[in-house]
Structure formats: C-alpha cells, structure tokens
Amino acid sequence: MATKQLVFEQKPKWIMALNDSLIMIKRSSRHIIRNTDQLLGTFFQPIMFLVLFSTVFGGAISMALPKGVSYLDFLMAGIIVQTVAFGSTTTALAVCNDLQKGIVDRFRSLPMANLAVLNGHVISDVFRNAISTVVMILTGLVIGFRTHASFVDWLVITGLLLLFTLAFSWLSAIMGVVAKSVEGVQWLGFVLVFPLTFASTAFVPAEGMNRVLRAFAENQPITQIVEAVRALMLGTPTGNHVWLSVVWCIGMLVISVPVASWLFRRKTTN
Amino acid sequence: MAQSEYVIEAKKLQKSYGSNQVLKGIDLKVERGTMLALLGPNGAGKTTTVRILSTLLGFDGGSVTVEGHDVVKQADKVRSVIGLTGQSAAVDELLTGRENLVMMGRLYRLTADSAKARAQELLEEFDLVKAADRPAKTYSGGMRRRLDLAVSLIATPPVIFLDEPTTGLDPRSRLAMWDIINRLKEQGTTILLTTQYLEEADQLADKIVVIDGGRVIANGTANELKSKIGNDRLQLTFKDQKTFQKALTALGKTVIDTNGKDFMATIVIKDTNSDVKKVLETLSDAQIPIASMDIHKPTLDDVFLSLTGTQKAANTEETK
Numbered sequence: 001m002a003t004k005q006l007v008f009e010q011k012p013k014w015i016m017a018l019n020d021s022l023i024m025i026k027r028s029s030r031h032i033i034r035n036t037d038q039l040l041g042t043f044f045q046p047i048m049f050l051v052l053f054s055t056v057f058g059g060a061i062s063m064a065l066p067k068g069v070s071y072l073d074f075l076m077a078g079i080i081v082q083t084v085a086f087g088s089t090t091t092a093l094a095v096c097n098d099l100q101k102g103i104v105d106r107f108r109s110l111p112m113a114n115l116a117v118l119n120g121h122v123i124s125d126v127f128r129n130a131i132s133t134v135v136m137i138l139t140g141l142v143i144g145f146r147t148h149a150s151f152v153d154w155l156v157i158t159g160l161l162l163l164f165t166l167a168f169s170w171l172s173a174i175m176g177v178v179a180k181s182v183e184g185v186q187w188l189g190f191v192l193v194f195p196l197t198f199a200s201t202a203f204v205p206a207e208g209m210n211r212v213l214r215a216f217a218e219n220q221p222i223t224q225i226v227e228a229v230r231a232l233m234l235g236t237p238t239g240n241h242v243w244l245s246v247v248w249c250i251g252m253l254v255i256s257v258p259v260a261s262w263l264f265r266r267k268t269t270n
Numbered sequence: 271m272a273q274s275e276y277v278i279e280a281k282k283l284q285k286s287y288g289s290n291q292v293l294k295g296i297d298l299k300v301e302r303g304t305m306l307a308l309l310g311p312n313g314a315g316k317t318t319t320v321r322i323l324s325t326l327l328g329f330d331g332g333s334v335t336v337e338g339h340d341v342v343k344q345a346d347k348v349r350s351v352i353g354l355t356g357q358s359a360a361v362d363e364l365l366t367g368r369e370n371l372v373m374m375g376r377l378y379r380l381t382a383d384s385a386k387a388r389a390q391e392l393l394e395e396f397d398l399v400k401a402a403d404r405p406a407k408t409y410s411g412g413m414r415r416r417l418d419l420a421v422s423l424i425a426t427p428p429v430i431f432l433d434e435p436t437t438g439l440d441p442r443s444r445l446a447m448w449d450i451i452n453r454l455k456e457q458g459t460t461i462l463l464t465t466q467y468l469e470e471a472d473q474l475a476d477k478i479v480v481i482d483g484g485r486v487i488a489n490g491t492a493n494e495l496k497s498k499i500g501n502d503r504l505q506l507t508f509k510d511q512k513t514f515q516k517a518l519t520a521l522g523k524t525v526i527d528t529n530g531k532d533f534m535a536t537i538v539i540k541d542t543n544s545d546v547k548k549v550l551e552t553l554s555d556a557q558i559p560i561a562s563m564d565i566h567k568p569t570l571d572d573v574f575l576s577l578t579g580t581q582k583a584a585n586t587e588e589t590k
Binding site: 006007008009016019020023026027030031034035101102103105106107108109110111112268269 | 321324325326327328346349350352353354356357358360361362363364365369373374376377378379380381383384388405421422425426
C-alpha cells in the first residue's frame with residue numbers, strides 16, 4: 001500500500017519514550033486551543049474571579065488586613081493559587097475522557113510508552129495554568145495591583161507555582177483514572193478543591209476563623225503556597241512558607257506520580 | 271526464527287470476568303495473507319478475543335502468538351506488527367484527520383517526514399483529502415471510521431484487526447469500507463475481522479469462524495458453512511394459474527417447493543448472480559411474466575439455530 005518506503009526511527013528505547021511524551025504533550029497542548037469552551041475558562045474565569053472578589057469583598061475584608069495592604073494586593077496570591085488548583089482538574093477531565101473513549105486502547109495497541117498519555121495531559125495543564133496566571137497578573141496590574149517583588153522573587157514565585165500546578169495535576173490525574181464518568185470528575189474536583197482553597201488564607205486572613213478551622217487552614221498545603229507567594233509579592237518576610245511549600249509539593253508528587261501511573265496501568269490492562 | 275505458517279494463532283484461549291467465563295477455549299489460526307472473519311452475535315466473545323490478540327487484554331488460559339511473538343511476553347514486538355480498528359472510532363476528535371495520522375505514525379516510531387508523507391498518501395486513498403485539516407469531530411460516521419482505519423494502517427502493519435468495522439454505518443459507507451478492506455487483502459495484509467453480519471463475512475473473508483457463548487461452533491470457508499446452513503431461496507410469484515403452470519413446466523426440477531394457492535414457486539440458488547440470471551432467462555425465453563420475486567438469505571439466526579442445533583445433536587450422539 002505504501003508507495004514510498006517507510007522510515008522508522010532507530011534510537012535507544014529511553015529516547016523514544018521521551019519522544020512519546022513530547023508527542024503527547026503536543027497533542028494535549030493542541031487541545032488547549034481547539035477546545036473553545038475550555039479556552040473561555042482559561043482566559044475569562046480568572047479575570048472574572050479577580051475583579052469580582054476584589055470589588056465585592058475588597059471593602060469589607062480590607063479592615064482585617066495589615067495597614068497599608070490593599071485587598072487586591074492581598075488577594076492576588078490567593079486567587080492565582082485557587083485558579084491553578086481548579087485548573088489542574090482539567091487533567092482529570094482529559095484523562096477520564098481518554099479512558100471513556102476508545103483512544104486509550106489505540107495508544108495501547110501501539111509500540112509506545114503508555115504513561116506518555118498522562119505526561120501529555122499533566123504538562124499541557126501546566127501550560128494552560130501558566131496562561132491563566134499571566135492573564136490574571138496582567139489584569140491585576142491594570143486594576144491596581146502593585147508588587148514589591150524583585151526579579152529573583154518572581155523567579156521563586158514562578159518556580160513555586162510551576163511545582164504546585166505539577167503536583168496538583170498529578171493528583172488530579174489520579175481522580176481522572178478513578179472516576180467513572182466526566183461528570184463524576186467535575187464533582188469530585190469541586191468537592192475536593194473548593195473546601196481546600198476556601199479553608200485557607202487565599203481570600204481572608206486566618207485570624208477570623210474558629211479554632212479548628214484555623215488550625216486546619218494554617219497547616220494545609222494551599223495556605224503554605226499562598227502565604228509564600230503573597231509574602232514574595234508584598235516583599236514581607238516569607239518565614240517557613242517557601243520551603244514548606246516545596247516539601248508539600250514534592251511530597252504530593254512522590255505519592256501521586258507512582259499511584260496515578262500504577263492505577264492507569266491497571267485500569268488499562270483489564 | 272522460522273516464520274510460522276500461521277500469522278495469528280490462538281490455542282485453547284480462555285478468559286473469565288469473575289465467575290463469568292466469556293471465552294471457553296477458542297482455537298484460531300490465520301494463514302499469511304488471508305482474512306478470517308470471526309462471526310457471532312453480541313456477547314459471543316468477539317471483542318474480547320480481538321482485545322486479547324491485540325495485546326490489550328490479559329487472559330487466563332491457553333496461548334496466543336502473532337507473527338510468532340507471544341502476546342504477553344513480547345507485547346511490544348506484537349504491537350509493532352499489528353494495526354487495530356476498534357468498534358468505537360478511536361481518533362482524537364479535537365485534532366484534524368492529518369494530525370491524527372501523523373501523531374499515530376510518530377507513535378509507531380516513523381520519522382516525522384515519513385509519517386507526514388504516509389499521512390498524505392492515506393488521506394488520498396481514503397478520500398479524506400478535503401476534510402484533512404478539519405477537526406475529526408466534524409466528520410460523519412463513515413468518515414470517522416475511514417480515518418480510524420487509515421490510522422491503523424499508518425505504519426503498514428502486516429497484520430490488521432478489524433473489530434466490527436461496519437457496525438452502525440449506512441449502506442453506502444459500508445460498501446466503501448468493504449472496498450478498502452478488499453484492497454488491503456489484495457496487498458497481502460493478514461486480516462482478522464469480527465462481524466455480526468453473515469453477508470459481510472461471506473463477502474470478505476477466506477475463512478469464517480463462528481463463535482457463540484465463548485466457543486467456536488463452526489469454522490470453514492463461506493461455502494462450507496453455507497452448505498451446512500442451507501442455501502438462499504428464490505421465491506417467485508405469478509399472477510394466475512395459467513402462468514404458474516407454464517412456469518413450473520419451464521423451470522422443471524429446479525423448483526423444490528410450490529404453493530398452488532398463491533401461485534408461488536421456490537427455487538434453491540447456490541450462486542445468487544448466475545442462478546437468478548438463469549431462472550430469469552428461462553422465464554423470459556418462455557415469455558412468462560413474474561408478479562413478484564424475493565430472495566431469502568439464511569439469516570444469522572438461521573445460522574445459529576442450525577449450528578447450535580447440530581452441535582447439540584453431535585453431543586448427544588457422543589454421549590450415547
């Protein structure tokens with residue numbers, strides 16, 4: 001059937017496995033642009049949240065904030081982390097979608113590294129979240145957000161956010177494999193991420209919370225990231241937040257990567 | 271390694287889901303360059319068998335080799351020589367037809383240039399050039415199936431599995447699909463096809479294996495099976511007693527059954543084309559008009575009734 005001779009790659013196995021992941025990243029990244037519904041979410045949801053939160057809550061909450069800190073400046077770190085956390089559930093949707101449709105079977109019948117499918121979704125999710133974050137920061141600057149962060153601080157912020165979205169996307173991949181339907185994924189994402197982001201210092205200081213909630217809020221990973229990013233943006237001392245964030249994220253990765261991979265392998269071989 | 275005579279070989283294949291045994295010892299052999307049709311009703315175990323043969327599914331007993339490679343121990347080697355087209359078109363709906371083809375080609379380890387050239391070739395061959403740069407979600411059912419099949423041919427694998435490639439297609443798309451499958455066969459590809467349609471197996475396959483309830487209940491060429499099941503019957507109706515009698519005289523011994531009340535004669539036909547033509551020629555030579563004409567094909571139901579019937583009879587004989 002082939003009129004021309006086909007040429008196959010002759011490279012070591014690990015290079016081909018890496019190549020498979022690159023191909024799948026390209027695939028999933030194309031989805032970012034092609035999936036117009038999701039594209040709206042990527043661009044407009046962060047803008048909407050930022051404007052709504054800062055204008056609706058701004059007046060009331062600013063009274064609880066330290067002197068000289070505007071609510072917009074306080075909110076910026078929180079809303080970015082919240083958006084990234086919600087954005088990571090796209091990985092779960094994409095993984096679940098692939099499993100529901102026959103396409104995973106096709107991939108599995110190819111001589112490729114199967115985990116490339118997960119890598120593709122996770123990494124493209126990092127891209128998508130990066131877009132949302134940049135959109136939010138630009139919008140923030142337009143409506144009055146001012147930062148004291150130095151260039152190095154921004155590098156640290158970028159690194160922290162990348163690590164965080166990577167960790168959350170891998171956790172999200174587990175949801176995608178486990179869930180039985182796309183609707184299930186959406187609810188699971190909502191039920192897990194919503195309380196985590198709201199019972200944190202993303203939107204309000206923890207001082208006003210009751211004792212139990214406050215103990216939870218002050219020690220959970222979202223708060224660590226929010227506090228680290230916020231301190232870097234405001235130019236205040238970061239305390240333990242930066243390294244605790246790194247520890248949390250690496251911890252999440254150490255658990256979620258092998259678990260997601262194992263579950264994915266198991267789900268697709270039976 | 272000496273190449274086995276059979277490209278696909280399954281021996282005593284068994285598979286259970288919990289306590290539900292879906293395959294109860296299936297034996298299959300497919301010779302190089304031939305097409306085997308796995309014929310059976312829904313739930314017979316067709317898809318399970320294909321999934322096992324194409325390395326997607328594990329099994330509990332028996333052995334399977336494809337091109338001499340064990341599907342469990344040498345899954346990667348098997349994957350590089352097979353193409354699979356499943357029941358649900360497994361293409362990425364957000365990617366264009368061309369992007370799907372190139373991506374799958376790259377995953378088959380083709381170089382970028384080779385994958386692109388081959389994609390173009392397949393788009394032309396499968397009549398998808400116009401739609402090549404549109405997302406696959408805008409394709410019709412028939413186009414999607416064609417793309418799906420094209421994707422599984424991207425690296426011209428010598429072995430192809432087609433799991434119900436025409437289920438749910440309209441008649442025109444089905445014919446187009448048959449055409450493509452026949453061309454593949456001419457090119458020497460070894461093909462295993464599953465179908466619920468007797469006609470499809472008859473049209474395409476060299477050999478047919480009929481399975482039901484996880485067991486092989488018959489196998490052979492289409493003709494061998496047909497002679498087991500019985501042939502097509504041509505029913506001719508005439509408008510009155512006079513023409514009816516004249517027709518009976520003209521057709522002579524070929525008539526196996528008559529119904530004098532409805533002026534109806536039944537004729538067994540072995541070859542639809544030549545036999546029907548012969549009957550029509552005989553009647554027109556004798557200037558006998560036909561009121562209506564009907565061909566009854568043995569349906570899949572007939573096949574199973576007759577096959578399961580004979581098997582039961584054989585079993586009772588054995589126990590005697």
